[in-house]
Amino acid sequence: MSDKVSSAIQKLWTSYSKNTPQSLQLIDAYLVFILFSGVFQFVHCVLVGTFPYNAFLSGFISTVGSFVLAANLRIQTNPDNAGEFKSISPERAFAEFVFCNIVLHFFVVNFIG
Amino acid sequence: MIRSLINIISWRAFLLVLLTLVLVQADDFVISDVKIAVTTSDSVRKLYESIPYPSSFDKPIQLTSGDDFKMIFVVNDKQTQKGVQPHQAFLTLTSEKNGNQIPIIIRVRENGKSKVELDMKSAPDELLSSPGNYSLDLIIGTFSYNDPLKYHVATLEIDVPIQSSGHSPVVYGPKPEIHHIFRPDEKLPPIWLSYSFVAIVLIPWVFLIGAWACIGVNVSLLARAPEPSLMSILFLGSLLAIEILFYNYWTHLNIFQTLTWLTGLSIVAFITGQKALSDVQKWRSLGLR
Numbered sequence: 001m002s003d004k005v006s007s008a009i010q011k012l013w014t015s016y017s018k019n020t021p022q023s024l025q026l027i028d029a030y031l032v033f034i035l036f037s038g039v040f041q042f043v044h045c046v047l048v049g050t051f052p053y054n055a056f057l058s059g060f061i062s063t064v065g066s067f068v069l070a071a072n073l074r075i076q077t078n079p080d081n082a083g084e085f086k087s088i089s090p091e092r093a094f095a096e097f098v099f100c101n102i103v104l105h106f107f108v109v110n111f112i113g
Numbered sequence: 114m115i116r117s118l119i120n121i122i123s124w125r126a127f128l129l130v131l132l133t134l135v136l137v138q139a140d141d142f143v144i145s146d147v148k149i150a151v152t153t154s155d156s157v158r159k160l161y162e163s164i165p166y167p168s169s170f171d172k173p174i175q176l177t178s179g180d181d182f183k184m185i186f187v188v189n190d191k192q193t194q195k196g197v198q199p200h201q202a203f204l205t206l207t208s209e210k211n212g213n214q215i216p217i218i219i220r221v222r223e224n225g226k227s228k229v230e231l232d233m234k235s236a237p238d239e240l241l242s243s244p245g246n247y248s249l250d251l252i253i254g255t256f257s258y259n260d261p262l263k264y265h266v267a268t269l270e271i272d273v274p275i276q277s278s279g280h281s282p283v284v285y286g287p288k289p290e291i292h293h294i295f296r297p298d299e300k301l302p303p304i305w306l307s308y309s310f311v312a313i314v315l316i317p318w319v320f321l322i323g324a325w326a327c328i329g330v331n332v333s334l335l336a337r338a339p340e341p342s343l344m345s346i347l348f349l350g351s352l353l354a355i356e357i358l359f360y361n362y363w364t365h366l367n368i369f370q371t372l373t374w375l376t377g378l379s380i381v382a383f384i385t386g387q388k389a390l391s392d393v394q395k396w397r398s399l400g401l402r
Contacts, residue, residue, distance in 0.1 A: 022328060022329065025328045026325060026328055029320075029321055029324035029325055029328065030321060032317075032320065032321075032324070033317040033318070033320055033321035033324075034317075036316070036317040036320070037314060037317045040310070040313050040314045040316070040317070041314065043313075044310045044313075044314075047306075048302040048306060048310075049302075051299045051300075051301070051302075089394060090397075091390040091391070091393055091394045091397075092390075094390065095386055095387075095390055098352065098382075098386065102352075102355055102379070102382075105355075105356065105359050106359065106375070109359040109360075109362055109363050110362075110368075112363055
């Protein structure tokens with residue numbers, strides 16, 4: 001059973017690393033990074049309490065927002081979806097990603113207190 | 114000639130002023146037939162006196178528990194000597210000890226006849242809880258007469274055992290100062306926990322850098338780009354500058370300074386970004402990446 005699972009995971013991993021474009025892998029790494037940043041902040045909040053509530057909220061919301069933006073970037077730059085986003089080049093998607101991130105960071109820093 | 118004219122005019126003016134004064138003075142009332150009586154609890158009349166109006170009763174009137182004080186009088190117009198019903202008429206008992214005032218409302222009939230009673234069996238709590246000498250004044254005021262009237266009738270000597278009826282006498286004066294108490298500080302978690310979580314939150318950064326290194330970030334393209342990649346570097350630099358600006362906003366800048374800087378930096382970032390990304394697009398179409 002465990003052999004099967006591990007072999008399935010191995011197969012998934014090799015096909016992922018073979019078939020996924022490098023830029024998407026970079027985004028995936030970034031997504032995992034964001035995910036764990038948020039998870040650790042949440043764990044801290046559960047363990048310690050919400051005392052600097054603004055700080056917790058802004059930190060957590062910033063991870064959530066970054067995750068959403070990065071996921072959108074991944075969707076728009078995926079060559080498989082190119083048909084759906086004909087008018088949006090990967091560069092334009094990246095520019096939008098940068099712009100939205102700046103706006104998000106401005107609000108997060110404004111709220112952090 | 115002119116002088117005598119002025120004389121006549123000024124004399125007439127003086128007369129007019131005098132007349133109005135007289136008229137104003139005429140709007141006045143007087144009190145008459147003031148009679149006071151004190152009856153004890155066993156219906157013995159202790160005191161019965163009539164007081165000629167402007168003067169006061171010279172001896173203090175002693176009231177012990179169970180006594181009933183009565184006072185009658187008539188309110189008249191000074192000129193017509195007809196009865197007047199004023200809008201407001203009451204007795205005030207002013208403590209000579211602490212200045213507290215106790216009002217008793219008087220009902221005056223249409224013909225000016227008035228009657229007021231102070232029964233010690235049902236006297237106000239303030240009176241019973243602080244016996245002593247009280248100044249008894251009659252106060253009458255109404256709209257159609259200019260001057261209200263305050264007439265010191267007599268002095269009352271309230272002689273009852275002190276009753277603590279649960280009500281403390283009303284004392285007007287400054288209340289004790291209210292000190293503001295700040296909410297106690299929130300308890301901070303132990304410092305080692307905070308530091309360990311700082312370390313834990315930094316772990317994803319290690320992962321990110323490691324993963325990107327594994328996948329292979331193609332920085333080398335910057336070096337072997339067909340055109341100078343100054344724009345890309347400027348673009349990334351302006352983004353970094355914006356993030357540093359946000360950090361400074363968090364630590365010490367105010368929003369106006371921040372917005373000024375942000376305007377300038379975002380213009381730089383926009384122009385360089387457009388250039389840089391169109392370069393990148395060109396490389397992509399050339400098949401360099």
